[in-house]
Amino acid sequence: xxxxxxxxxxxxxxxxxxxxxxxxxxxxxxxxxxxxxxxxxxxxxxxxxxxxxxxxxxxxxxxxxxxxxxxxxxxxxxxxxxxxxxxxxxxxxxxxxxxxxxxxxxxxxxxxxxxxxxxxxxxxxxxxxxxxxxxxxxxxxxxxxxxxxxxxxxxxxxxxxxxxxxxx
Numbered sequence: 814x815x816x817x818x819x820x821x822x823x824x825x826x827x828x829x830x831x832x833x834x835x836x837x838x839x840x841x842x843x844x845x846x847x848x849x850x851x852x853x854x855x856x857x858x859x860x861x862x863x864x865x866x867x868x869x870x871x872x873x874x875x876x877x878x879x880x881x882x883x884x885x886x887x888x889x890x891x892x893x894x895x896x897x898x899x900x901x902x903x904x905x906x907x908x909x910x911x912x913x914x915x916x917x918x919x920x921x922x923x924x925x926x927x928x929x930x931x932x933x934x935x936x937x938x939x940x941x942x943x944x945x946x947x948x949x950x951x952x953x954x955x956x957x958x959x960x961x962x963x964x965x966x967x968x969x970x971x972x973x974x975x976x977x978x979x980x981x
Contacts (some may be wrong), residue, residue, distance in 0.1 A: 854884055856961060878890050881908060887964055909952070912951070913937060
C-alpha cells in the first residue's frame with residue numbers, strides 16, 4: 814500500500830474483503846471447525862482479518878519470521894503457547910519491521926509493540942503480564958488500521974470472554 818492515499822476505512826474494508834475472499838465465512842460454523850490459519854481482530858476501528866502461519870511448537874516459535882524477506886500485507890504469524898506466561902522477543906535475523914500484538918488467553922490484546930526494527934537484539938516484552946499469544950504483522954499496520962490494546966483477536970486457540978463465536 815506504501816504511499817497510497819486511501820482512507821483508513823477503505824483500507825480496512827479492502828483488507829477484510831481480501832481475507833474474506835480467501836477464507837469465505839461459514840454460517841454458524843462450530844469453533845472446532847474454524848480455520849487455524851486465520852484470525853480476525855475487532856475493536857472500535859471495525860474489523861480486520863489476517864491469514865496466519867501458526868507457531869505453536871518450540872521449533873516453529875524459535876524460527877518465527879527469521880530470514881523472511883517480505884510478508885504480504887494481510888498475513889502474519891501467530892505464536893501460541895499452551896499456558897499463560899511472561900513473554901519476550903527480539904528481532905535477531907528478522908529482516909522485516911513488525912508490530913507485535915500480545916494477547917491473553919481470551920484473545921484480548923494487552924499490549925502492542927509498534928514497529929520492531931529488523932535485526933535489533935533489544936528484548937521486546939509487555940512486562941510481567943501472563944499471556945498465551947502474540948500476533949506479528951507488518952510494522953506500522955496496527956496504527957494504520959487503528960488496532961489498540963483491549964481490541965479482541967479471535968482464533969480457535971483463545972477462549973471467548975462472552976459468548977461462543979462463529980468463524981467470520
